[in-house]
Amino acid sequence: MRDSPQFSTRQRILGAAEALFAERGFAAASLRQVTAAAKVNLAAVNYHFGSKDNLIEEVFRRRLDELSRRRLERLADVAKSGSMTLESLLDAFITPALELSLDREGGSVFMRVLARAFAEHNSNLRKFLSDNYGYVLKDFAAAFAQLLPQLDKEELYWRIDIAVGALTYAMADFGMIQRRSGESERVHREQMARHLIHFTAAGLRA
Amino acid sequence: MRDSPQFSTRQRILGAAEALFAERGFAAASLRQVTAAAKVNLAAVNYHFGSKDNLIEEVFRRRLDELSRRRLERLADVAKSGSMTLESLLDAFITPALELSLDREGGSVFMRVLARAFAEHNSNLRKFLSDNYGYVLKDFAAAFAQLLPQLDKEELYWRIDIAVGALTYAMADFGMIQRRSGESERVHREQMARHLIHFTAAGLRA
DNA sequence: ATACACTTCAAACGGTTGTTTGAAACGGAA
DNA sequence: TTCCGTTTCAAACAACCGTTTGAAGTGTAT
Numbered sequence: 001m002r003d004s005p006q007f008s009t010r011q012r013i014l015g016a017a018e019a020l021f022a023e024r025g026f027a028a029a030s031l032r033q034v035t036a037a038a039k040v041n042l043a044a045v046n047y048h049f050g051s052k053d054n055l056i057e058e059v060f061r062r063r064l065d066e067l068s069r070r071r072l073e074r075l076a077d078v079a080k081s082g083s084m085t086l087e088s089l090l091d092a093f094i095t096p097a098l099e100l101s102l103d104r105e106g107g108s109v110f111m112r113v114l115a116r117a118f119a120e121h122n123s124n125l126r127k128f129l130s131d132n133y134g135y136v137l138k139d140f141a142a143a144f145a146q147l148l149p150q151l152d153k154e155e156l157y158w159r160i161d162i163a164v165g166a167l168t169y170a171m172a173d174f175g176m177i178q179r180r181s182g183e184s185e186r187v188h189r190e191q192m193a194r195h196l197i198h199f200t201a202a203g204l205r206a
Numbered sequence: 207m208r209d210s211p212q213f214s215t216r217q218r219i220l221g222a223a224e225a226l227f228a229e230r231g232f233a234a235a236s237l238r239q240v241t242a243a244a245k246v247n248l249a250a251v252n253y254h255f256g257s258k259d260n261l262i263e264e265v266f267r268r269r270l271d272e273l274s275r276r277r278l279e280r281l282a283d284v285a286k287s288g289s290m291t292l293e294s295l296l297d298a299f300i301t302p303a304l305e306l307s308l309d310r311e312g313g314s315v316f317m318r319v320l321a322r323a324f325a326e327h328n329s330n331l332r333k334f335l336s337d338n339y340g341y342v343l344k345d346f347a348a349a350f351a352q353l354l355p356q357l358d359k360e361e362l363y364w365r366i367d368i369a370v371g372a373l374t375y376a377m378a379d380f381g382m383i384q385r386r387s388g389e390s391e392r393v394h395r396e397q398m399a400r401h402l403i404h405f406t407a408a409g410l411r412a
Numbered sequence: 413a414t415a416c417a418c419t420t421c422a423a424a425c426g427g428t429t430g431t432t433t434g435a436a437a438c439g440g441a442a
Numbered sequence: 443t444t445c446c447g448t449t450t451c452a453a454a455c456a457a458c459c460g461t462t463t464g465a466a467g468t469g470t471a472t
Binding site: 022023024025027028112115116118119120121137155157158159161162163164165166168169170172174175176177191192195196198199200201202203204205206 | 230233325361367381406
Binding site for chain 2: 419420421422
């Protein structure tokens with residue numbers, strides 16, 4: 001689908017790279033494998049992106065720009081409604097990722113790419129993510145602080161750190177639980193999100 | 207330290223490989239980098255381990271054999287004591303990993319290697335881990351089931367899955383929280399373990 | 413001293429990596 | 443048609459990969 005001729009060379013490369021990065025990692029997925037999957041010439045990567053490192057960053061940018069926008073949009077909605085709860089806050093954080101992972105055009109594999117970025121100790125990549133998207137976490141942290149005034153700053157950050165870990169790990173489908181054969185991908189993911197919110201809210205409140 | 211002459215070639219390779227796998231990943235860490243760090247000849251890896259894949263498995267085996275043994279030992283102690291709680295059960299699971307991560311000889315980097323194994327989609331590696339160490343999780347799951355009889359099997363497995371994710375992520379030090387400058391590594395890790403148990407117990411009970 | 417198993421070594425193997433090059437193909441404007 | 447910027451292409455580059463080889467070194471037992 002993503003390598004079909006109706007997509008531009010640029011988009012075909014991004015789609016194939018995303019899939020191969022998720023499956024094999026950034027180092028192990030070679031540009032020859034990427035360009036073969038995208039059905040474009042090898043030199044097209046360096047022509048359109050300059051280097052492999054730039055391609056990696058662009059794979060993140062393409063998804064994270066919209067994901068961050070949607071998360072902050074929902075955060076603003078929840079804050080404005082006046083009925084902010086831990087659950088609604090977690091929902092604002094998780095639902096955009098859930099929607100992305102249900103996107104037809106390979107959104108689900110991106111969550112695995114994102115989780116790989118945490119496993120990679122690559123400081124360039126971490127700096128890129130922190131510089132460009134760190135403000136999203138900051139805004140959510142402030143909202144959590146408002147809802148959990150009994151926790152001091154240190155205690156709160158510990159819990160948010162653990163919560164983000166649980167969310168990252170689960171949304172990347174790293175766990176043992178496999179989707180049941182009779183169950184659609186959508187239902188599976190929605191159940192996971194529901195369990196995640198329930199579990200994490202309790203942990204934050206504890 | 208681990209590359210000092212008092213350690214055997216075999217152990218020096220294992221130590222250097224562990225450190226480089228944690229830092230760069232299994233694919234990106236080359237045998238030439240490993241043998242240079244270990245100060246041994248390149249061919250020593252294939253002489254002592256046969257192949258890079260075997261070396262990777264051996265890096266896991268060296269730590270996981272004892273880690274699994276200690277976890278099951280503590281699980282048995284807790285079960286025997288008659289006063290099993292969620293907290294004591296989580297403590298039995300976490301404390302051996304905590305002790306390992308405080309080990310002088312590079313135990314802390316191994317937790318990062320272990321977390322990488324989850325991020326890797328490598329089916330050979332996952333099968334190796336599941337075949338050789340899956341029984342540990344099985345035994346703990348049975349103990350959790352006993353403590354949470356109100357949860358049906360599916361609900362329980364979801365929560366254990368999420369809990370394992372939080373533990374894996376946190377013990378690998380993937381989070382944003384950095385050790386404070388005036389604080390020892392030991393104190394930092396012990397605080398993390400304490401927060402982890404508190405958070406996870408609440409999530410499981412929720 | 414001789415023999416033998418174990419270990420280390422430098423060198424080379426074929427294959428793959430990211431990147432560069434210069435020519436060919438393309439497509440709209442003049 | 444001619445022109446020109448944009449994009450694609452096959453081919454080559456040096457560098458690095460995991461693995462193999464056969465010789466050199468090592469220490470122990472005979």
